[in-house]
Amino acid sequence: GAVVSQHPSWVICKSGTSVKIECRSLDFQATTMFWYRQFPKQSLMLMATSNEGSKATYEQGVEKDKFLINHASLTLSTLTVTSAHPEDSSFYICSAPAVSRYEQYFGPGTRLTVT
Amino acid sequence: GENVEQHPSTLSVQEGDSAVIKCTYSDSASNYFPWYKQELGKRPQLIIDIRSNVGEKKDQRIAVTLNKTAKHFSLHITETQPEDSAVYFCAAIQGAQKLVFGQGTRLTINP
Numbered sequence: 001g002a003v004v005s006q007h008p009s010w011v012i013c014k015s016g017t018s019v020k021i022e023c024r025s026l027d028f029q030a031t032t033m034f035w036y037r038q039f040p041k042q043s044l045m046l047m048a049t050s051n052e053g054s055k056a057t058y059e060q061g062v063e064k065d066k067f068l069i070n071h072a073s074l075t076l077s078t079l080t081v082t083s084a085h086p087e088d089s090s091f092y093i094c095s096a097p098a099v100s101r102y103e104q105y106f107g108p109g110t111r112l113t114v115t
Numbered sequence: 116g117e118n119v120e121q122h123p124s125t126l127s128v129q130e131g132d133s134a135v136i137k138c139t140y141s142d143s144a145s146n147y148f149p150w151y152k153q154e155l156g157k158r159p160q161l162i163i164d165i166r167s168n169v170g171e172k173k174d175q176r177i178a179v180t181l182n183k184t185a186k187h188f189s190l191h192i193t194e195t196q197p198e199d200s201a202v203y204f205c206a207a208i209q210g211a212q213k214l215v216f217g218q219g220t221r222l223t224i225n226p
Contacts, residue, residue, distance in 0.1 A: 032212065043204060043216045044159065093158060097212045102147040102166070104214060106158040 002028050004096050006107035013084055013114055021079045021110045023050075023094030029074035030096035034104070035067075038091040050077040050094075084114040117142040119207050121217025129225050134195055136220045138205035139187040145207040148188045149214075150179060152201045159204060163190070192222075200224045 003026040013019050023033055031052045036044040048069055049057040056069035068080040081088055091111055095104040118141040128134045140148075146167040151159035165172045165179045165188065172179050176195075181188040192199055205217040 034213070043219050044214075046213060046215070049213065091156075095214070102208060102212070103149070103161060103164065104212070108158050109156070111156070 002026075002096075002098060002105045004094065004105045004107040006092075006094060006110050008110060009108060010111040011113070013112070015085055015114055016083055018080055018082045019084055019112060021081075021092055021094075021112075023077045023079070023096075023107050025075045025096045025105070028096075028099060030077075031074060032097060033071060033077040034095045034097075035069065035077075035079050036093045036095065038093060038109075040091075044093060047079075050079075052077075081112065084112070086114045088112065089114045117145055117207055117209065117213075117215040119205060119215050119217040121205050121220060123220060124218060125221045125223070127223045127225060128195055130195055130197060132195055134190075134192045134199070134222055134224075136190045136203055136205070136222070137187060138189070138207075138217050139185075140207040140215075141186065142207070142209065143183075143186065145209050147208040148179070148181060149206050149208070150177075150190045151204045151206065151216075153204060153219075154201050162203075195224045197224050197226055 005024045007022045033050040035047045038044045047062045050069045050071040052071045058064045071077040093109040094107040121138045149164035152162045153159045163177050176193045178191040203220045206214045
């Protein structure tokens with residue numbers, strides 16, 4: 001089946017710094033990717049839709065200047081958390097839709113801890 | 116936009132018994148309903164899905180039913196085993212491929 005990878009799998013950073021998370025589709029092209037955030041014991045919440053070659057679409061309440069998304073190629077989307085604060089600590093997961101089906105392929109997630 | 120409600124939030128059943136998790140959705144345009152199993156710290160794993168043109172789908176011990184009129188769908192797990200213990204999420208999707216998740220159900224199988 002299709003594979004989506006994320007890097008890093010976990011990261012610890014200091015408050016005020018920026019962190020970049022990569023999401024790659026390894027064996028297929030993805031013109032669209034999705035970024036989710038999941039707090040402990042909660043559901044996955046869609047943050048934004050990453051579109052190859054154009055601006056990302058953010059969900060209501062998500063600060064686009066804080067969560068920068070770049071989809072520079074058909075296999076790579078990046079999420080940069082700028083000026084991170086402890087409340088940004090969460091599990092970030094990306095997904096990419098299957099080319100011809102409704103199914104979505106999820107990355108393994110990135111655990112971000114801001115100290 | 117779409118809103119998905121999931122119940123119960125926690126469910127505990129004896130090994131071998133059946134477990135049922137229910138979800139409702141708000142947008143009649145939603146046409147794909149996947150169920151995911153998530154273990155702690157891992158990615159969601161698709162366990163079964165159903166399209167809006169089908170009323171029921173079964174895969175071994177797992178089945179999903181969909182009532183489009185009432186806008187609800189359910190996950191049924193029979194002959195539960197300890198390894199079925201996890202958090203389960205329902206979701207709904209529209210043509211834009213945006214997944215909206217339910218709140219999740221923590222299923223515990225007691226030996």
